[in-house]
Amino acid sequence: MASVRQGVVAGVRRDLAVARGLTRAALSAAETARDEARRHRDEALARHGERLSTLATAREAARNEIRARFDQTAGAVVEDLAAVAASCAPGAAGASWRTWRPTEPERGRRPGLFRIGTLGQEPAAATIPALVPLLDHAHLSFTGDPSTVDGVIAGLLLRVLGSTRPGEVRLTVYDPEQLGGSLAGFAPLGNADLLTFVGPGGLTAMLDDLVEQIRRINESVLAGEYASLAELTAATAARRPEPWRLVVLLGDAATAADLTAGQRAQLDRIVRTGVACGVHVLARGLPIETHPTVERVAVSGGTAACGATGVLPVRLDPPPAADRVAAACRELAELLLAGPPAARFADLAPEKLWTECSATGLAAPLGDGPDGEFVEVLLGDDPPHALIGGPSGSGKTNLIYAWLGALTARYSPDELALYLLDFKEGVSFARFAPGRRDPSWLPQVRLVGVNVNGDREFGLALLRHLGEELRRRAHAAKRHEATKLAELRAEDPSGHWPRIVAVIDEFQVLLAGRDAMATEAVGLLEDLARRGRSQGIHLVLASQDVSGIEALWGRSALVAQFTLRIALPKARRILADTNLAADVIPRFHAVVNADSGVPDANRIVRLPDASDRGAWRALQEKLWHARPEGLEPPRLFDGDAVPSYPEELSADGAVLGETIDVQPRPAVVRLARAPGRNLAVLGTRVEEACAVLGAAGRSLATVDDDARFSVVCLDDDASPAAGLLHAALPGAGWYDDAGAAAELLAQLADTPTGPPHYVIGYAWDAAAGRLPALRELLARGPERHVHVLGWWRGVTRLRDDLGGVGARFDAVGAWVALDVHGSELSPLSPQPGGPSWYPRPHRALFFDRAVHRAPEVIIPYEVGR
Numbered sequence: 001m002a003s004v005r006q007g008v009v010a011g012v013r014r015d016l017a018v019a020r021g022l023t024r025a026a027l028s029a030a031e032t033a034r035d036e037a038r039r040h041r042d043e044a045l046a047r048h049g050e051r052l053s054t055l056a057t058a059r060e061a062a063r064n065e066i067r068a069r070f071d072q073t074a075g076a077v078v079e080d081l082a083a084v085a086a087s088c089a090p091g092a093a094g095a096s097w098r099t100w101r102p103t104e105p106e107r108g109r110r111p112g113l114f115r116i117g118t119l120g121q122e123p124a125a126a127t128i129p130a131l132v133p134l135l136d137h138a139h140l141s142f143t144g145d146p147s148t149v150d151g152v153i154a155g156l157l158l159r160v161l162g163s164t165r166p167g168e169v170r171l172t173v174y175d176p177e178q179l180g181g182s183l184a185g186f187a188p189l190g191n192a193d194l195l196t197f198v199g200p201g202g203l204t205a206m207l208d209d210l211v212e213q214i215r216r217i218n219e220s221v222l223a224g225e226y227a228s229l230a231e232l233t234a235a236t237a238a239r240r241p242e243p244w245r246l247v248v249l250l251g252d253a254a255t256a257a258d259l260t261a262g263q264r265a266q267l268d269r270i271v272r273t274g275v276a277c278g279v280h281v282l283a284r285g286l287p288i289e290t291h292p293t294v295e296r297v298a299v300s301g302g303t304a305a306c307g308a309t310g311v312l313p314v315r316l317d318p319p320p321a322a323d324r325v326a327a328a329c330r331e332l333a334e335l336l337l338a339g340p341p342a343a344r345f346a347d348l349a350p351e352k353l354w355t356e357c358s359a360t361g362l363a364a365p366l367g368d369g370p371d372g373e374f375v376e377v378l379l380g381d382d383p384p385h386a387l388i389g390g391p392s393g394s395g396k397t398n399l400i401y402a403w404l405g406a407l408t409a410r411y412s413p414d415e416l417a418l419y420l421l422d423f424k425e426g427v428s429f430a431r432f433a434p435g436r437r438d439p440s441w442l443p444q445v446r447l448v449g450v451n452v453n454g455d456r457e458f459g460l461a462l463l464r465h466l467g468e469e470l471r472r473r474a475h476a477a478k479r480h481e482a483t484k485l486a487e488l489r490a491e492d493p494s495g496h497w498p499r500i501v502a503v504i505d506e507f508q509v510l511l512a513g514r515d516a517m518a519t520e521a522v523g524l525l526e527d528l529a530r531r532g533r534s535q536g537i538h539l540v541l542a543s544q545d546v547s548g549i550e551a552l553w554g555r556s557a558l559v560a561q562f563t564l565r566i567a568l569p570k571a572r573r574i575l576a577d578t579n580l581a582a583d584v585i586p587r588f589h590a591v592v593n594a595d596s597g598v599p600d601a602n603r604i605v606r607l608p609d610a611s612d613r614g615a616w617r618a619l620q621e622k623l624w625h626a627r628p629e630g631l632e633p634p635r636l637f638d639g640d641a642v643p644s645y646p647e648e649l650s651a652d653g654a655v656l657g658e659t660i661d662v663q664p665r666p667a668v669v670r671l672a673r674a675p676g677r678n679l680a681v682l683g684t685r686v687e688e689a690c691a692v693l694g695a696a697g698r699s700l701a702t703v704d705d706d707a708r709f710s711v712v713c714l715d716d717d718a719s720p721a722a723g724l725l726h727a728a729l730p731g732a733g734w735y736d737d738a739g740a741a742a743e744l745l746a747q748l749a750d751t752p753t754g755p756p757h758y759v760i761g762y763a764w765d766a767a768a769g770r771l772p773a774l775r776e777l778l779a780r781g782p783e784r785h786v787h788v789l790g791w792w793r794g795v796t797r798l799r800d801d802l803g804g805v806g807a808r809f810d811a812v813g814a815w816v817a818l819d820v821h822g823s824e825l826s827p828l829s830p831q832p833g834g835p836s837w838y839p840r841p842h843r844a845l846f847f848d849r850a851v852h853r854a855p856e857v858i859i860p861y862e863v864g865r
């Protein structure tokens with residue numbers, strides 16, 4: 001039993017051992033599995049953590065990117081919006097109060113939108129202006145706290161006034177409670193009639209008046225042609241013919257209740273029809289009927305909501321400071337009372353140069369009128385010529401500058417040619433010709449004469465030149481069967497037919513004196529004035545001197561042609577006798593009258609400062625650079641300048657000086673082998689006598705290589721110049737005392753005919769009768785080709801050498817007179833009593849019996865320095 005039991009026990013033990021082993025194995029497996037599972041879990045957890053952190057990083061990056069993109073887009077949108085707002089409300093219409101100041105409206109742009117605050121939330125609120133429509137767009141109806149609304153209205157009014165021209169906006173304020181106190185800062189506008197305060201009893205009359213204004217504008221300004229003043233202004237590019245009328249109605253519930261049916265009806269009419277006529281209502285606390293032109297602004301605290309800004313709330317700007325409003329209004333009133341600023345010289349030029357055609361005339365503004373509109377003057381078939389008058393210093397030269405500036409900026413050198421002559425001392429027109437300091441010149445200018453006060457001959461030469469041009473044009477017109485310039489240009493499109501304008505300042509100098517020159521000048525002027533009209537030749541005569549004008553008045557046929565009259569302040573006799581406008585215009589103004597001065601045709605022009613060199617130079621440089629290739633600069637004649645002897649000259653005789661003519665040319669005397677071909681220089685002025693003989697000798701040396709020269713000098717003062725001439729003439733003889741001269745003359749008495757021999761004598765008369773052979777040489781020399789060119793210090797002394805009292809002057813065929821009066825020259829000249837010659841410095845009178853009918857004035861050259 002025991003063994004059984006032991007067997008059983010052993011069996012059980014075995015089984016237990018097996019079971020234990022199995023259990024241990026199972027436990028171990030389970031533990032392994034558990035560990036594995038734990039590891040998996042830990043790994044999964046670790047991976048999860050990693051993913052979470054990656055995700056968090058990615059999310060953060062995405063968030064940052066989105067934020068950056070948002071910021072960027074929002075910034076761009078804000079910028080765009082701000083730019084749009086700035087362009088819709090430029091300058092004073094939209095600037096913040098910090099930088100606000102009145103601004104000049106841009107040409108062709110009308111402000112319509114005005115800032116009342118800023119839009120949206122910070123930070124955008126700081127930069128996007130909130131704008132409401134007003135001028136030419138809308139009426140404004142405000143609700144909310146009255147004092148805040150009044151601040152908004154004050155800001156709007158100031159912006160409107162600051163961004164329009166003085167006078168373009170008129171205010172009417174109906175303020176029954178405060179009697180104008182709400183907008184008291186605007187009171188200075190009343191001084192210039194730009195503001196009316198209406199009291200409690202004035203509402204009906206005010207509304208009636210506005211309705212009447214609208215009716216009038218519709219009937220006679222828009223006249224069925226335009227739908228609104230804005231459309232009219234845009235279509236005609238003209239200034240607005242009517243101001244904007246802003247009507248501020250400051251009421252409350254009680255005032256609203258007091259409105260009569262009639263007042264309400266008138267107000268409704270204004271709301272319906274006002275905007276097209278520039279009448280705008282800004283109402284606070286009054287019922288304004290619903291209409292597409294009504295913009296409602298609901299003010300609440302410091303913000304507002306309105307249709308123009310939609311759901312975005314408006315943070316209102318503070319009201320403008322009262323002193324700023326008052327100062328701006330005062331300035332505006334003063335500006336308006338002073339009138340619009342005058343146009344500047346630069347404003348006279350068009351945007352594009354040289355676009356005008358002169359076929360039918362020349363039109364250009366001289367300046368602007370009191371209303372700021374340009375005053376144009378015309379030269380063409382009618383009026384053809386102009387007369388300008390005004391006392392010294394009244395601004396004639398300035399006016400001519402302004403006119404020339406406006407003309408030359410419009411008409412190219414193919415369309416316009418200018419001849420400018422100034423008879424007074426000074427160099428007023430010299431700036432148009434190339435100078436030492438400024439090489440530029442005005443391309444349309446063909447001739448400039450300055451300092452010609454002593455040289456009426458130059459004026460005459462110009463008139464003769466124009467007379468020839470007139471004939472040339474008349475001839476061409478006849479050939480082309482044209483009756484006026486426009487037709488000639490149409491028939492001969494390849495021809496060069498610019499309109500010619502000749503300006504002669506202080507022209508009366510030309511007509512002064514009852515001499516042949518004045519007679520010829522008047523004849524030429526008459527012809528040019530009468531026939532120039534159709535040939536495109538226009539005269540502009542200016543004078544400060546009543547006597548000059550009066551001299552013309554005696555010649556009614558001439559004056560009648562000058563239908564364009566321009567009178568500067570205090571000008572006399574330029575306008576009709578009954579026209580006193582020139583007496584009352586202020587400084588730097590002119591009366592322009594294109595109807596011979598009859599009062600009805602007066603136009604007042606404010607002249608810009610065209611004398612300023614800087615402004616001129618800017619225009620001239622521009623025109624100069626635009627000049628056509630090959631265009632010659634203008635000829636400048638300066639009466640104060642002494643021309644130099646032209647070394648390069650080739651002449652066929654003795655050159656004596658420069659003639660006074662449109663084109664400079666030398667005066668030449670030809671010394672042929674014929675009796676009388678001697679030259680006498682007469683007068684006491686040593687320098688000029690030497691200049692004439694010096695030029696004559698030098699030029700003769702270039703004519704004939706075989707020519708011989710003898711220089712006789714019997715005057716110490718002339719000796720240096722004579723010496724220089726002697727040195728310039730190779731092989732010339734030199735004789736400086738009477739004895740030697742007598743020997744020379746004796747020799748020459750027997751010389752047979754041969755190559756020319758010129759005996760140039762300085763101060764023959766100094767020999768005082770010790771040269772008896774001189775008379776013989778003068779009489780007989782030329783036919784043997786021996787010519788005397790001599791200087792005598794007076795006509796009597798020459799006569800002494802020719803045989804004394806009663807002697808004939810046949811041996812002197814040509815002469816140059818210096819300080820010798822015309823009457824003394826009578827025995828030497830064909831005119832009975834002698835030529836009308838009054839000696840003047842640096843001028844000489846030249847006569848050559850062989851070619852002249854009358855003597856001509858010359859300018860002795862500066863020779864041999």
Ligand SMILES: Nc1ncnc2c1ncn2[C@@H]1O[C@H](COP(=O)(O)OP(=O)(O)OP(=O)(O)O)[C@@H](O)[C@H]1O
Nearest residue numbers: 391392393394395396397398544588607608609611
């Ligand atoms: N519109 C103007 N604005 C400013 N200054 C002007 C104007 N017109 C003329 N002046 C100035 O007035 C002065 C006299 O003008 P200007 O020389 O044109 O007068 P004038 O009538 O030609 O005088 P005069 O006959 O004595 O030469 C000049 O100094 C000129 O610069």
